[in-house]
Amino acid sequence: MVDQVHKEFRKRDLLYSGALWLLSLIIPDPQLHYRREYQLRRRDLFYLLTILLLPLIWNDAHFHHLMVLAGIHGILALGLTLFLGYAGQISLGHAAFFGIGSYTTAILTTRYDISSFLAFWASGLTASFFAYLIGRPILKLKGYFLALATLGFGEIFLVLVRESPHLTGGVIGIFDIPFFSIAGFIFDTYLRQYYLIWGVLIGLVLFSKNLIRSKMGRAFLAVAASEDGASAVGIDVNGIKLGVFVMGAAFAGLAGSLFASVMSTANPDIFSLNLSVLIVMMVILGGMGNLYGPIAGAVFLTWLIDGLSRYQEYSLPIYGVILILLLIFFPDGIGTRLRVRLIYLISYWGRKRRREKVEL
Amino acid sequence: MFVPARRSAFRHAGEVGEPIIKDYMDTWNIIPQLLISGITFGAIYALVGLGFVTIARASQIINFAQGEFVMLGGMVTFFLLKTIPLPYPLAALSAILIVVLIGFLLHLLVIYPLRKATLPILLMATLGASLFLSSSSALLFGTLPKALPPFSGSGPFEIGKVSVSPQSLWVLVATLLVLLSLYLLSHRTLLGKAMEASSTDALGADLSGISRHLMIFLAFGVSAGIGSIAGIFITPIFYVSYHSGTLIGLKGFIAAVLGGWGKHGGAILGGFVLGVTESLSVAFIPSGYKDAIAFIILLLILYLRPKGILGSPFIDSRRW
Structure with a gap:
């Protein structure tokens, strides 16, 4: 019955497809990985133009600063979505890799006068090195116990940072980290930092896009679907899990380096469990298994936290309630859910009008 | 930089969550004392761990808000004892009831709506609940760390060179009692067996007419009760604050x-x-x-x- 309805072309289908096309511009595609091959779509041009033009149109320092933070969170969420959204593993220690990247840059630039551009790459390498060390033993775990083990790693990292003041400045942290600079060009205003962060983010998105359509990316999905099945078809499950963990950590390390050189401070309070929870929330609210969703989730949650900070001591309880409500009502991501609902509604309107016509 | 001058083993003595130990000079002399405080700590961890186990035996959920039940047990008792002057036992009992109610509410408002959710979502939801509980208790009861008066006796008594606080014995007794009652619940009653069945085999439990969600609901109440008991027994020894x-x-x-x-x-x-x-x-x-x-x-x-x-x-x- 439904199939018959959709076979014939009706004039009003033009209207629906127009609405869907508009929707598809804004809302991330939840089924990106079902497509055979990724190609640059019109939607990407739309995103790119928005990212480039938005800070020029909305020329406000607070907005720029917020979007800088959102971009850093976006890089973090992008790294975690490879691990959580594609490979189906959970990590509550992502903030530790962010912290490792941050402290690497802080120490290299303030103690050894190494240029921040070199420190940027060194941070990614250091974070992925630690991820390799920690990932080897703990990635055999699953579910809750993997979450707990990564959480434990995050807590150990925090204790080590607090207790070695000669290296990391202890609880006070490290100050006066120089701004990021390439060949004498210093990113010292919020607008320049905005373009720096989002430029890096775009580069990492392109990298991830290519990654997930590669052989390795398909292996991520296979591991997430069934580890036994994946190993039966010849996928090195442990290697894939370790690889994606290291890659997510490298992203986090790069984000940490950018954070240190943009905020010019590194402090153990930032890299606590709360940040890890926040990153996982970004990925969940953005929708598992797509790349744009977590970035949208990062922007959304950064704005939410900034908006809530107006209520001071009430902000944390409200934040907790909002998180729980979002999880209850949008368990597979805000974008995915809205899209499914809207498609359902549009098709429902179509069927309803047709039914009425038949009854008449 | 505020680097402490001497990195002694007891740098934090007297701070939040630390036992107050006399600063003996020799490391080996303090070992028995550390053993005693370790056993007290161990009893506390055991009590809190029993709360986790109770929920795990009824469903495969790990409730990250378990620690907040402990904190709330101490906080609510303190509030009832000091602000509305209730007698100590009554305040403790009502605190346990209130926390059990919070445990039930946690199940009804967070866990039950998410009964079909995947693992990361449940994990995040209990973490969100934990964040909500701790931050609202900071709002309601203030951010200062609090300590209850000890149950009996004032000062610690000395056995040889080791001083033992009577409250440590109370914690041990509480752990034993909770263990005993949990053992009886899960090995001697039908309810306990039904709870365990709903965890080990969901379909089998459904087929034998066990209401799985009711069992998880009850398990949350029991685990909140255990958490609050732990909180009430440890708050006289260690300061409890919202975080x-x-x-x-x-x-x-x-x-x-x-x-x-x-x-x-x-x-x-x-x-x-x-x-x-x-x-x-x-x-x-x-x-x-x-x-x-x-x-x-x-x-x-x-x-x-x-x-x-x-x-x-x-x-x-x-x-x-």
Whole structure:
């Protein structure tokens, strides 16, 4: 019955497809990985133009600063979505890799006068090195116990940072980290930092896009679907899990380096469990298994936290309630859910009008 | 930089969550004292771990808000005792009731709506609930750390060179009583068996007419009760403030995993091993690293023997 309805072309289908096309511009595609091959779509041009033009149109320092933070969170969420959204593993220690990247840059630039551009790459390498060390033993775990083990790693990292003041400045942290600079060009205003962060983010998105359509990316999905099945078809499950963990950590390390050189401070309070929870929330609210969703989730949650900070001591309880409500009502991501609902509604309107016509 | 001049083992003595120990000069002389405080710590971790085990035996959920029940137990008792002057036993009982109510509400408002959700979502939801509970208790009861008066006696009594506070004995008694009643509940009553059935085989439990969600609901109440009892018994020894729940909860969980996930005896054994190890470590390494010890133990046990010391009924295969 439904199939018959959709076979014939009706004039009003033009209207629906127009609405869907508009929707598809804004809302991330939840089924990106079902497509055979990724190609640059019109939607990407739309995103790119928005990212480039938005800070020029909305020329406000607070907005720029917020979007800088959102971009850093976006890089973090992008790294975690490879691990959580594609490979189906959970990590509550992502903030530790962010912290490792941050402290690497802080120490290299303030103690050894190494240029921040070199420190940027060194941070990614250091974070992925630690991820390799920690990932080897703990990635055999699953579910809750993997979450707990990564959480434990995050807590150990925090204790080590607090207790070695000669290296990391202890609880006070490290100050006066120089701004990021390439060949004498210093990113010292919020607008320049905005373009720096989002430029890096775009580069990492392109990298991830290519990654997930590669052989390795398909292996991520296979591991997430069934580890036994994946190993039966010849996928090195442990290697894939370790690889994606290291890659997510490298992203986090790069984000940490950018954070240190943009905020010019590194402090153990930032890299606590709360940040890890926040990153996982970004990925969940953005929708598992797509790349744009977590970035949208990062922007959304950064704005939410900034908006809530107006209520001071009430902000944390409200934040907790909002998180729980979002999880209850949008368990597979805000974008995915809205899209499914809207498609359902549009098709429902179509069927309803047709039914009425038949009854008449 | 505010680097302390002398990195003594007792740098934090008297601070939040630290036992107050006399500053003996010789490391080896303080070992018995550390052992005593380790056993007290161990009893606390065991109590908190029993709360985790109760929920795990009724469903495969790990409730990250368990530590907040402990914190709330102490906080609500303090509030009832000081603001509305209730007699001590009445205040403690009403605090337990209130926290059990909060446990029921947590199930009804968070866990039950998410009964079909995947693991990361449940994990995040309980973490969100934990954030909500701790921050609202900061709003309601203030951010200052609080301590209840001890149940009996004033000062610690001395056995040889070791001083023992009477409250430590109370904590041990409470742990034993809770263990005993949980054992009776799960091995001698139909309700306990139904709870266990709903965890081990969901479909089988449904087929034998067990209301699984009711069992999980009850388990949340019981575990909140255990948490609040733990909170009331430990608040006279350690200051409790709004953010101390998370760490206590995590360590209780580590205790439960260390002893054997899903076993009452495992939680007790794991609690004592963890408490004593942590306390003794203070003699050899700076006490700031004490919190890392528990997590290092967690990583080691998960890597070397995920079943825990006593073995676990839920983790049977080698790949899990």
